[in-house]
Amino acid sequence: MALKSRLEVLTKDDLVRVHEATLKILRETGVVFHNDEAIEVFKKHGARVENKTVFITRELVDQALATAPRTFRMRARNDKYSVTVGEGFLIQPNVGPVYIQDIQKGRREATLEDYANIQKLCQASDVVDLVGTIPVDPSDVKSSDKYLLMMYEALKNTEKPVIGFCANTQQVRQQLDMVEMALGKPGFLLENHCTAVLVNSLSPLAYAPDTLETMIEYAKRNQVILLAPCIMAGVSGPISLLGTAVLQNTETIAGLVLVQLVNPGTPLVYATASTSGYMKEATFAAGSPEAMLINTASLQMGLDYYHLPVRTMSGITHSKTVDCQAGYETMQSLLMGMMSGAQMSVQSLGVLDAIMTTSYEKFVIDEELIRRVRRISQGIDTSDEAIAVDVIQEIGHTGTYLSHISTFEKFRSLWTPTVSDWGNYSDWKNAGSEDVVIKANRKYQQILQNAPETLLDSETDKALLEFIEKARAH
Amino acid sequence: MSDFDQLADYVFKGNAAAVKELTQKLVNAGGDPLEIISKGLLIGMDIVTPKFKAGEMYVPEVMMAARALSEGMNIVKPLLTGEDIAVSKTIIIGTVAGDLHDIGKNLVVMIMESGGFNVVDLGVDVSPEKFVAAIKEHNAKIVGLSALLTTTMLNMKVTIDHIAKEGLRDQVKILVGGAPVSQSFADEVGADGYCADAMAAKEMATAFLN
Numbered sequence: 046m047a048l049k050s051r052l053e054v055l056t057k058d059d060l061v062r063v064h065e066a067t068l069k070i071l072r073e074t075g076v077v078f079h080n081d082e083a084i085e086v087f088k089k090h091g092a093r094v095e096n097k098t099v100f101i102t103r104e105l106v107d108q109a110l111a112t113a114p115r116t117f118r119m120r121a122r123n124d125k126y127s128v129t130v131g132e133g134f135l136i137q138p139n140v141g142p143v144y145i146q147d148i149q150k151g152r153r154e155a156t157l158e159d160y161a162n163i164q165k166l167c168q169a170s171d172v173v174d175l176v177g178t179i180p181v182d183p184s185d186v187k188s189s190d191k192y193l194l195m196m197y198e199a200l201k202n203t204e205k206p207v208i209g210f211c212a213n214t215q216q217v218r219q220q221l222d223m224v225e226m227a228l229g230k231p232g233f234l235l236e237n238h239c240t241a242v243l244v245n246s247l248s249p250l251a252y253a254p255d256t257l258e259t260m261i262e263y264a265k266r267n268q269v270i271l272l273a274p275c276i277m278a279g280v281s282g283p284i285s286l287l288g289t290a291v292l293q294n295t296e297t298i299a300g301l302v303l304v305q306l307v308n309p310g311t312p313l314v315y316a317t318a319s320t321s322g323y324m325k326e327a328t329f330a331a332g333s334p335e336a337m338l339i340n341t342a343s344l345q346m347g348l349d350y351y352h353l354p355v356r357t358m359s360g361i362t363h364s365k366t367v368d369c370q371a372g373y374e375t376m377q378s379l380l381m382g383m384m385s386g387a388q389m390s391v392q393s394l395g396v397l398d399a400i401m402t403t404s405y406e407k408f409v410i411d412e413e414l415i416r417r418v419r420r421i422s423q424g425i426d427t428s429d430e431a432i433a434v435d436v437i438q439e440i441g442h443t444g445t446y447l448s449h450i451s452t453f454e455k456f457r458s459l460w461t462p463t464v465s466d467w468g469n470y471s472d473w474k475n476a477g478s479e480d481v482v483i484k485a486n487r488k489y490q491q492i493l494q495n496a497p498e499t500l501l502d503s504e505t506d507k508a509l510l511e512f513i514e515k516a517r518a519h
Numbered sequence: 520m521s522d523f524d525q526l527a528d529y530v531f532k533g534n535a536a537a538v539k540e541l542t543q544k545l546v547n548a549g550g551d552p553l554e555i556i557s558k559g560l561l562i563g564m565d566i567v568t569p570k571f572k573a574g575e576m577y578v579p580e581v582m583m584a585a586r587a588l589s590e591g592m593n594i595v596k597p598l599l600t601g602e603d604i605a606v607s608k609t610i611i612i613g614t615v616a617g618d619l620h621d622i623g624k625n626l627v628v629m630i631m632e633s634g635g636f637n638v639v640d641l642g643v644d645v646s647p648e649k650f651v652a653a654i655k656e657h658n659a660k661i662v663g664l665s666a667l668l669t670t671t672m673l674n675m676k677v678t679i680d681h682i683a684k685e686g687l688r689d690q691v692k693i694l695v696g697g698a699p700v701s702q703s704f705a706d707e708v709g710a711d712g713y714c715a716d717a718m719a720a721k722e723m724a725t726a727f728l729n
């Protein structure tokens with residue numbers, strides 16, 4: 046079935062131009078790596094290094110592309126939730142919002158409880174494939190404990206493949222150890238891809254210390270790296286959308302080379318998170334149609350030129366509340382993301398205000414948007430049965446299709462909304478003229494009420510809590 | 520149009536070459552440096568500010584104007600005598616420890632400079648000790664702290680506390696900013712002001728000095 050075309054903005058020749066542009070920048074300008082181990086790795090493999098700037102050759106790039114997998118399996122704690130990365134349109138939780146919002150309590154700083162709640166919503170959701178990461182940043186825990194506590198809540202409330210956090214070497218080791226403990230099999234990580242992490246380059250053309258520590262640790266443990274430059278065209282990248290796509294590509298390829306040198310074969314997802322700048326304020330323009338256009342160009346590179354699994358940031362908006370603007374900007378972004386061939390999407394579950402806020406209600410509404418978009422991605426059935434000449438002729442000029450057996454057999458496969466209202470006016474009015482946000486509010490509370498107390502067995506739970514105690518004592 | 524008006528207009532339009540040329544001409548003709556600044560260069564920026572606020576001018580235009588202004592300033596500043604240079608117009612700014620976000624901070628620097636401030640930019644990941652050392656070295660009256668992460672925001676408090684511990688708290692006004700920072704957070708950590716954008720920061724800093 047699947048759609049017959051993808052959204053594309055570059056020709057085949059353009060892909061070559063972008064690649065050559067990337068190689069030129071890598072060779073002549075280089076990329077700054079703020080980490081000694083990374084610098085040593087590059088030196089050992091013959092790259093020219095000046096202070097912290099690494100100049101990367103075509104050979105190193107080709108070599109890296111040869112070892113990076115095109116698709117791979119990500120193992121979940123409960124194997125029925127394991128996924129293949131590099132196909133479909135996988136949904137992961139948001140990364141980074143500071144505030145949580147709902148209609149009862151308004152916008153406020155998120156807490157660890159909110160963090161756990163979002164994990165529960167993700168576990169319960171039929172459209173969310175991955176869990177963990179930082180859908181809201183808990184403000185009520187010490188920053189030294191934060192990563193331990195977030196990982197604990199993610200493991201406690203979910204059993205899908207879990208995403209960790211960008212942090213320093215020690216913190217990253219701890220989170221990877223916790224994932225391994227929850228899987229209950231020492232050494233399991235080295236053989237299986239069970240966890241992933243989102244890292245950003247320090248645009249333009251640099252990588253920050255913690256980012257590199259995270260990338261190196263994840264690579265050494267054979268875990269997944271979601272590498273996403275987050276460039277604002279005209280602010281931290283060129284004003285031309287193509288130029289920003291080139292910069293994005295260059296930073297990604299530089300990171301890819303490092304990861305493949307550290308541990309050849311480490312799965313890396315070519316992720317794109319750039320937007321245009323909002324030039325009245327020089328800020329991150331989340332609701333712009335141009336954001337996804339930049340990423341569409343990059344996705345073409347990742348998919349068609351490098352044959353890597355690709356991810357994008359889609360479903361974003363600049364709106365501050367769950368209003369009409371939030372709806373159309375979110376859908377614009379999400380639909381373009383899917384149509385551009387993204388195999389994974391982030392910031393698609395309730396984000397508002399340029400990723401500063403996660404809304405409980407919008408989470409539920411966005412689940413429906415994802416269902417809509419996934420339905421669109423399936424295209425139409427073009428089989429002989431579907432062409433339906435026999436049925437059309439049988440019904441002829443007067444009959445009804447409603448009671449035909451072919452309808453009866455298939456009608457439930459037509460898409461139906463889960464929060465949107467498609468009923469008639471008087472039913473809607475009699476039920477209190479409810480806005481979709483109110484329905485979504487009820488729904489999220491219901492899901493939380495029904496969420497299991499814990500998904501950890503008591504032994505694992507105890508082991509994890511002891512691990513956290515020990516880590517805190519250090 | 521008088522020369523001063525012309526100069527202001529060049530600044531407003533972001534025409535750096537013309538600002539440079541006209542400023543030099545005025546200086547060569549024996550013009551008073553302070554007057555060139557206050558009646559010409561800064562007037563240009565004064566036209567920019569309300570237009571920016573009204574959404575008529577975009578940030579790149581403001582940056583061009585700021586750049587044009589600094590071309591003129593570079594010519595006039597060396598001519599100012601010690602007394603003319605208001606030491607109090609020095610501002611120390613940096614992104615706090617652990618934080619590497621600098622796009623917003625850099626914008627604040629540019630806009631502050633366009634307001635006639637002497638900005639000492641300490642860069643990113645700046646420790647409380649470095650802030651204190653810079654305040655002492657430059658005898659600054661204003662300190663700007665930038666943070667974009669909820670984790671590093673806490674280092675704003677650490678920095679402010681350190682400034683107090685060193686006995687400098689009464690000497691400086693402290694401004695904080697960055698996407699997750701809010702007025703209530705600023706109050707909580709004992710800052711003197713919070714600004715949501717660079718233009719507001721310039722205005723608040725100017726108000727502090729008056």
Ligand code: B12
Pocket residue numbers: 140141142143182211243244245246247248249253255256274275281326327328329398399400401617618619620621622623624626627662663664665666667668669670694695696697698699713714715716717718720
């Ligand atoms: C660009 C960006 C980056 C770039 C930074 C490049 C650079 N050189 O600065 C990169 C990709 C490297 C990056 C990295 C990270 N980022 Co970042 N980043 C952003 C983004 C998209 C835009 C920030 C920006 O530059 N805006 C444009 C400027 C002009 O605006 P501004 O900074 O707000 O500044 C204005 C005002 O705030 C004010 N202001 C700023 N400073 C000051 C100072 C004073 C004194 C005053 C008065 C005013 C003032 O005036 C400015 C101009 O008008 C924001 C999202 C957002 N919505 O803000 C996330 C964001 C800030 N990042 C975030 C995160 C999580 C990270 C990482 C931890 C991600 C990771 N997994 O590694 C790392 C951290 C690295 C580190 N140690 O610092 C989160 C923070 C959330 C949180 N919980 O704290 C955000 C909110 C995005 C998100 N929701 O995930 N990031």
